[in-house]
Amino acid sequence: MNSPGAFRSLQEIPASEREVEDGNIRRLADKSWEDIQIKTFSNWVNTQLKIKGYTPIQDITQDFGTGEKLIQLLEIIGNESLGRYNKNPKLRLQKIENVNTALAFIKRRDVALTNIGAEDIVDTNAKLALGLCWSLILRFVVSEISEEGLTAKEGLLLWCQRRTTPYAQDFQIKDFTFSWQDGLTFCGLIHRHRPDLIDYWALDKSAKEANMQLAFDVAEQHLGIPKLFAVEDMTQVARPDERSVMTYVAQYFHAFAQQSKTGTAGRRVGALGQVLHQTWEMQNDYAERVAVLLAAVDAVQQQWRQHADFKGYAEAKQQLTDFESAYKTSTKRGWVAEKRALETLYSNIQTKLQTYKMRAYEAPAGRTPADLQQAWDAHVAVEAERKKRLTSTIRQIKEDLRVAFADAANAVQHDINGLSSRLAQLASVTPDLDEQRAGVQAMLSELTAIAERIEGPVAAVETTCVEAAIEDNAYTIYTVEDLRFELEAVQQAVRSKLVFIDSQAAARRHEGQLRPEQLEEITETFQHFDKDQDGQLTCEEFKAALQSAGAILDDKEGDAVFAKLAVDGHVNFDAYLRYARDQEEDRTDPEQLRKAFATLASESGRVTEADMYRAGMAPAVVEHLKRVLPASSQGEGYDYATFLDQLFH
Structure with a gap:
């Protein structure tokens, strides 16, 4: 819109123009001219109202009556606010106030109005409304044409x-x-x-x-x-x-x-733009890139502040890895390259401006080269502190892990040693086998607890140490594997001790029924086949022990004997001893053995390998008998009679 300073006062308008004004007012009596003017002036007003997005009018002679559209028009063409006015006025008084506000503005802008009052406009006097609009057009549109x-x-x-x-x-x-x-x-x-x-x-x-x-x-x-x-x-x-x-x-x-x-x-x-365009783009590019760089630096520092404390080695190590790889080898190098590029860009801007004798470029506050360098120096200091904190934290975490593992491992080994010592001194503490057995059972419970400590907290600390790449520990000589071996050895000794106590108790119960060497042989056989050293034999272990002792039983007979002796699916040493004792009595009768061999040999006088397998003997027993039985002089097979004579005489 035209500025007020460009307008001429109405007094400057020549008399010839004012005559045009008078002549046109007289011609308003002609209704056809009036209709055209209403259409023209209404459209012209709408053109102005459209600038501010105001709703258009239909008829200037009617729609100026509230004063609201007239004020809106004047604010646009006069480029000046008329202050507060009544919007959507309903009362006549409100409409008159609006029109008076508009007329006061018109007079203040040197627009001559003759015999036009607010009531004329409110009462929709077409002649005066058109005259008013024409005066505005003359003042704000035509008068500035020269x-x-x-x-x-x-x-x-x-x-x-x-x-x-x-x-x-x-x-x-x-x-x-x-x-x-x-x-x-x-x-x-x-x-x-x-x-x-x-x-x-x-x-x-x-x-x-x-x-x-x-x-x-x-x-x-x-x-x-x-x-x-x-x-x-x-x-x-x-x-x-x-x-x-x-x-x-x-x-x-x-x-x-x-x-x-x-x-x-x-x-x-x-x-001018041809000269300034490049420098403006360079300046804008410089300012934006400096802001982006500083924001990125600040974001990383903020992230470091949020992760200043570390919960354990894994987190601290991850932070150090991110620092060394993701940050130093990627992020920081990108920043360094960008910083150098910005310094060069700033220098090029100043050189270009000097070439065209233009005022030197002043970067926005906080984005000057000095600001950038200051922020960079501060960041380098923060970076150094970050690296120092990470390395010292990891070093301390590793030391704490060494001490924690050593304390746990040494304590476990101490308890194992103590239990082993108590086991060795058990017989000297009490000769009573029941008391010794109760002590050994208690030791087994202690060993279970020790095993849980090894596989639980001790192993967990060792795993963390491995993850932390701790290869040496001056505070202990033990590893979890060492402790497991030590524990297994003591567990084996305790189980053996328990079996020994049970065998001794059984021996005392059967004292006088077996010779010492028989009892020792039975005990050794039982312990040999008791693989888990729990003082009990499974069915397969039981049958193998019997066959090793010389019992001639097939699988069906062995299962039947086991079922007779077993309690809860196992045969304990006492039951095994009773059965072995009975078998020892049979075995030491030469006549019974001679009859047994004769049965196997079908009264042929010699026993063959096939005879022994048909009897259900275990392969190991058959092989042993083949080694000790002399060959028969009568043909294939072995001379069992000579063997028995040599064995019992």
């Missing part, structure tokens, strides 16, 4: 005449009425300023309505000049309304003047 010292109407007319000189063979502009009825004047104005929009020389000069419509459409679509009246308002009237034509033509003047002004300004600014 051409060779002429003003207003004469200046606008002269401008039109000069701009259409190349088309004088087709028309001559003498006024703002008849000269515009054929549409060629509008087409000529457009073609002179924008030949790309209309091919003037190809127009049918006699098609005035088509030419008029073409000019109106092109002006609206390409020049931003709205249609203020219809084609027939120009072509189908005896005399076009001068005020309407002047209002519409003035828009051409302003549009092309702005175009010319813009073109001149564009060339001037463009010349």
Whole structure:
């Protein structure tokens, strides 16, 4: 919108223009002119209201009655706020207040109003409303047109005449009425300023309505000049309304003047812009990149502050790994390269400005090279502190892990040693076998607890030590594997001790029934096949022990004997001893053994390997008998009679 300083006071408008004003007011009595003016002025007002997005009016003579649209119009064309006013007024008093506000502004801007009061506008006096609008158009649109010292109407007319000189063979502009009825004047104005929009020389000069419509459409679509009246308002009237034509033509003047002004300004600014564009882009690029770099540095420092304390080795090690790999070898190197590039960019900016003798570039506060260097130096110090904290923390965590493992491992070994010592001294503490057995059972419970300590906290600490790459520990000589071995050895000794105590108790119960060497052989056999040293034999262990002792039983017979002796699926030493004792009595009877061999040999006098396998002997027993039995002189097989004679005599 035009600035107030560009307006002339109404007193500066020549008398000839004021005569135009008076003549037009007289012609308002003609209803046709009034209708055209209402249409033209209403459209012109809507053009202005559209600038601020206000709702349009329908009829200027009616819609000015509340004063609200009039105030909105004045604020736009006067480029000034009129202050508070009544919005959507309902009362007559409110409407009068609004119109008075508008009229006061109009008078203050040197617009002469004759016999127009607020009540006239509120009462929708068409004649005065149109007169008021025309006064505004003269003041804010037409009055600023100047051409060779002429003003207003004469200046606008002269401008039109000069701009259409190349088309004088087709028309001559003498006024703002008849000269515009054929549409060629509008087409000529457009073609002179924008030949790309209309091919003037190809127009049918006699098609005035088509030419008029073409000019109106092109002006609206390409020049931003709205249609203020219809084609027939120009072509189908005896005399076009001068005020309407002047209002519409003035828009051409302003549009092309702005175009010319813009073109001149564009060339001037463009010349400067060619120089400034690159430096501006460089400056903007520098400032943005410095901000991004500083923000990235601050974000990393913030992340470090949030992870200043570490819960354990794994977290501390991960932070150090991220620091050394992700940060130092990637992030920081990118920052270093960017910092060097920014320093070079800043220097290039200053050099370019010096070349064109322009003022040196001043980077925004906080983004100058000095600011960048200061922030970088501070970050390097923070980085060094971060590295120091990480390494010292990891070193201390490793030391704490060594001590923690050593304390746990040494304590377990101490308890194992103590239990082993108590086991060795058990017989000297009490000769009572029941008391010794109770002590051994208690030791087994202690060993279970020790095993849980080894596989639980001790193993967990060792795993952490392995993860921490701790290869040496000056605080202990033990590992979890060492402790497991030590524990297994003591467990084996305790189980053996328990079996020994049970065998001794059984021996005492069977004292006098077996010779010492028989009892020792039975005990050794039981202990040999008691693989888990729990003082009990499974079915397979039981049958293997019997066969090893020389019992001749097939699988079915062995299962039957086991079922008879077993309790809860196992045979204990006492039951095994009773059975072995009974078998020893059978085995030491030479006559019974001779009959047994004879049965196997089918009374042939010699026993074969096949005979022994048919009897269900274990392969190991068969192989042993083959080694000790002499070969038969009568053919295939072994001489069992000679063997028995040698064994019992």
